[in-house]
Amino acid sequence: MVKISIIIRTLNESRYLDLLLSSIRDQKINDLGCEIIIVDSGSTDKTLEIAQNHRCKIVHISKKEFSYGRSLNLGCEAANGEFLVIISGHCVPENSDWLLNLIKPLINDQAQYSYGRQLGDDQSQFSEKRIFEKYFPDSIIDNQKEYFCNNANSAISYKLWSEYRFDEDLTGLEDIDLAKRVIENNKKVSYVPKAAVYHYHNENWQQIQLRFEREALALQKIMPNISINFFDVMRYFIISVLKDCSSALYKGVLLNEFLNIVFYRWHQYKGVFKGSNNHRILSDLEKEKYFYPD
Numbered sequence: 001m002v003k004i005s006i007i008i009r010t011l012n013e014s015r016y017l018d019l020l021l022s023s024i025r026d027q028k029i030n031d032l033g034c035e036i037i038i039v040d041s042g043s044t045d046k047t048l049e050i051a052q053n054h055r056c057k058i059v060h061i062s063k064k065e066f067s068y069g070r071s072l073n074l075g076c077e078a079a080n081g082e083f084l085v086i087i088s089g090h091c092v093p094e095n096s097d098w099l100l101n102l103i104k105p106l107i108n109d110q111a112q113y114s115y116g117r118q119l120g121d122d123q124s125q126f127s128e129k130r131i132f133e134k135y136f137p138d139s140i141i142d143n144q145k146e147y148f149c150n151n152a153n154s155a156i157s158y159k160l161w162s163e164y165r166f167d168e169d170l171t172g173l174e175d176i177d178l179a180k181r182v183i184e185n186n187k188k189v190s191y192v193p194k195a196a197v198y199h200y201h202n203e204n205w206q207q208i209q210l211r212f213e214r215e216a217l218a219l220q221k222i223m224p225n226i227s228i229n230f231f232d233v234m235r236y237f238i239i240s241v242l243k244d245c246s247s248a249l250y251k252g253v254l255l256n257e258f259l260n261i262v263f264y265r266w267h268q269y270k271g272v273f274k275g276s277n278n279h280r281i282l283s284d285l286e287k288e289k290y291f292y293p294d
Contacts, residue, residue: 003032004103005081005158008056009039009071013089014046016200020092021054027099034099039075041066047089069166069174072151076161083107084161087197088152094119094196102155102195110142111188113179115154116195126257127244127264128201141191147223149179149189153197160187170221171214177222205263209271216275228276237269 006024010017024036036056040048042063051058059078061071076084083103093099098116105111117136120129135148154175164181166174179189203211219226244261248254 003081004029004034004083004085004099005076005079006034006036006085006087006099007039007072007075007079008036008087008089009041009068009075010043010047010051010089011041012043012045012047014043014050015202016090016092017047017050018054020087020089021050021056023093023096024099025054026096027093028096029100033081035080037075037078039071041071067168067170068151068172069170070168072166072174073168076158076165079158082158083155084158085155086151086153088199090200090202091118091152091197092200094198098195098197101192102153105142105188105190105192106155106157111190112160113149113154113156113182113187114190114192114195115149115151115175116191116197117193118150118153118199119196121198121200124199124201125260125264126248126253127240127261127268130244130247132199136191136193138193140193142188144179144189144191145183147176147180147183149175151175152199153195170218172211173215173218173222177218180222205267208264209267209274212268212271213275213278216272217278218275220276220278226276228272230273233269233273233276236272237265240265240269 008017008020021036024034027034036054038048038051038056038058039061040051040058041061048058057078059074061074072086083106085099085102102114102116105114117138118132119136120132135150151174156178160182164178167177170177182189216228241262244265245254245258248257248261
């Protein structure tokens with residue numbers, strides 16, 4: 001009997017997908033059955049060929065229908081497992097114990113929603129690795145009180161998902177939205193650092209800005225009491241650059257990383273400002289921009 005359904009959203013993910021799927025097949029899961037569901041939104045590279053070679057179940061969603069929450073809901077609807085594991089198509093587990101560690105809080109009924117650690121590598125932006133270090137520390141968090149989770153590396157019980165489902169209208173942060181609703185209703189979210197993955201973001205500056213913009217736009221709906229103005233953004237930008245530079249100096253890489261630090265943080269907070277101050281109803285063209293980025 002299948003106990004675990006792994007759901008992967010894809011759009012031209014051929015660069016890391018084979019490595020990810022091979023790593024999933026190598027996981028130590030005892031006698032728990034496992035299926036892999038690909039929710040593809042129009043890949044034109046070898047993504048679907050790779051998925052077929054690994055005997056994945058493939059669910060298609062059109063560009064017009066796509067949103068981050070809707071694609072996950074489709075994948076969950078197609079699942080047969082008691083535990084739903086969500087991982088990005090450009091993440092790769094650190095070791096063969098990742099999957100069992102990630103779902104352990106669910107199996108033991110210590111939580112209904114869990115998420116694991118994310119790591120960068122030598123190819124990752126220095127500032128992004130610093131973000132990973134901030135939000136994904138090396139210490140476990142049981143019964144989390146903060147409204148945070150990340151669907152690049154998470155697990156949720158089928159029962160909880162069917163009760164709450166992911167918001168299909170958000171431009172991102174569907175994981176934080178669901179975590180907020182779960183915690184407010186006295187359910188439990190846990191962070192599992194031993195369930196670590198390498199998260200590869202191969203984005204240009206514009207894509208980085210757009211990612212933070214759509215997430216800030218979503219945050220307006222999830223937490224409307226949060227307000228970020230121009231002076232906040234400039235303060236965050238300056239502080240982040242200074243702290244990144246201090247860390248880079250300590251590690252002896254400041255000369256190599258300085259410009260990338262400045263550019264990354266600039267596009268991050270430019271996106272945050274634009275998203276935080278966009279209160280308009282999205283047009284169809286804008287929806288495509290946020291829901292279906294290149």
